[in-house]
Amino acid sequence: MSVITIKDVAARAGVSAKTVSRVINGEAHVRAELRERVEQVVAELDYRPNAFARSLSSSRSYLLGLFIDDPVSGYAADIQHGALMRCRERSYHLVVEPVDLGGADWAAQVRSSITALRLDGAIIAPPICDDAALTALFAEAELPMVLVAPSAKAQASGSVSMDDRSAAREMTDYLLGLGHRRIAFIQGPESHRSSARREGGFREAMAKAGIAVDESTVLRGTFNFRAGLELGEQLLSGPSRPTAIFAANDDMALGVLITAMKLGIAVPEALSICGFDDSASSRAAWPQLTTIRQPKAEMAGAAVDILVNPQFRKQAGGAHSHLLLPHELIVRGTTASAPER
């Protein structure tokens, strides 16, 4: 007997298959004695239910989809890992689906995984969680979805976010507290709405401190290392060089850091640099980057919890759950008091 079925267990325990099923799924209405007997046989035979048969009859797949723009990025890896671990705890599995909104057939691809895999729920990562055409697809399929760090909570069963605005405000306050006044800001592409929130927080803090933002030092980059390199060059070779540069993500901050090194500007003595994300590379640089820790794995885990929670399994339109997870300002080596003028 190569594969053990529920009938084998039933026969050996002297009960019906249905009763075994009840025990497996922790349903009520099974005498303690029987439950125990069945559990023992399950353990003895090392029985594991066939996930496909189960899915077919219960029309639940025990599968969650993680839809993500660029699965190779470090950000994606953290999100994925958080989701994966939580899925494992909950006896779910995770299927990662890259979505290339630039490509031609992404809608068909997404629709295909929804209908063929009968996903129980979807987790949608930024920035594509802000794409209305994409979320509409899930809504149409009545598939519960949780958005990670979205701009709007449209239609979703839930969302998990951090407070980008407050975090950026804290970082700015911290820089101001160090005596910096000429602070440059590098924001991300328009498609990443969270970047706009970070800029908002930066401006708020500056305004509260009564300091005018020099608009020529607020630049837009593409969230990658190269952008930091180029925009850093631009900021640092100009006439009135800022004493601090706040980049909306770590990769760009790292680019700025390298540029400063090339130009022979001492960090943090002559220039403070800070990022946002607490990516793995932020610790791999030297000096290590001051940044905001974004609770990526926690957000992903929470997303799984929301979807697994029974009340969402039934209906996409029903209950909602919106979580805000705490961030943390992490001071490392790239920030220091503003240089004497």
Place this chain on the structure above:
Amino acid sequence: MSVITIKDVAARAGVSAKTVSRVINGEAHVRAELRERVEQVVAELDYRPNAFARSLSSSRSYLLGLFIDDPVSGYAADIQHGALMRCRERSYHLVVEPVDLGGADWAAQVRSSITALRLDGAIIAPPICDDAALTALFAEAELPMVLVAPSAKAQASGSVSMDDRSAAREMTDYLLGLGHRRIAFIQGPESHRSSARREGGFREAMAKAGIAVDESTVLRGTFNFRAGLELGEQLLSGPSRPTAIFAANDDMALGVLITAMKLGIAVPEALSICGFDDSASSRAAWPQLTTIRQPKAEMAGAAVDILVNPQFRKQAGGAHSHLLLPHELIVRGTTASAPER
């Protein structure tokens, strides 16, 4: 009618469900005329077979498992992405399963995904592909598996690798060609066997050039950035400093690079540094790292192909396929002619 079944298609096309099934699966023995008619109805209704029903009856899951040590690393991300994309082309899906060989219940976890998910095949990434206890688990389940860059090809249906030894030899030859004679080597942990092969290549090239290796400059690190930092310090602050340092992976090379910067040693003028992997971060550093491009995505894609190939679906013990994919020496900014003595 919210979900379209094969019967709907059959009814509308005026044929039996079985015939529709034949068309879907591209089986022979269907008249061209009927085939066409069915295909048209499938397109009209946008019908997609239920993967679970299909798996249940055919006892194929159309699911491949990717078993990996540390799913957060950049290496893992590349492997994963390569596998994912190929799976997609082949209408398979990928389930990523982290395996923590240090943990207590990893065997149960792995066994659980094998039996519950009825995987069609497994891809096992380094370094765990060299763990006999793990591969035995798959062999026992008669599950076809492909090892990525393994040391030994034991039992596997196939393997995909690159020639670590030759690559390291090429890199060493390149450094020798630049006039370097005192070349240090930083190898990885013993669990990563590929690192030992790289060391072998390095020694081979040195021997062929008739240059004795200074054993005090062959060190062992843990393959991460911090190790590079520490071992770099050790190598660079000693009495007879090497003119080139070859690290067995990029993360460690990056650590060395940062240390050199801290110590005020000009790279590449006074010191050449090279890595191995062509990781994303190797391009994010400055100067960009000279390294060996490892065909990670290609290896993963090839692994998928091997598993999807019909001849392996039947039996794990049957045919075998071992692929060797080409690497490439990528010269960037961290290497240059040896300094005048």
Place this chain on the structure above:
DNA sequence: TAGAGATTTGACATCGATGTCAGAAATCGT
């Protein structure tokens, strides 16, 4: 043109679980 052989097609059983529902057993109130 009958009959052998190859090709097409569909009826039906099957994969392994869960949902439904009715009957059996246990508990309760009086």
Place this chain on the structure above:
DNA sequence: ACGATTTCTGACATCGATGTCAAATCTCTA
């Protein structure tokens, strides 16, 4: 102690596809 509830339990249908196998149809050959 008896019927009325409540709690358990299992027979059977079902989910949506594919495998098996026999019947129907088509192609040839003599």
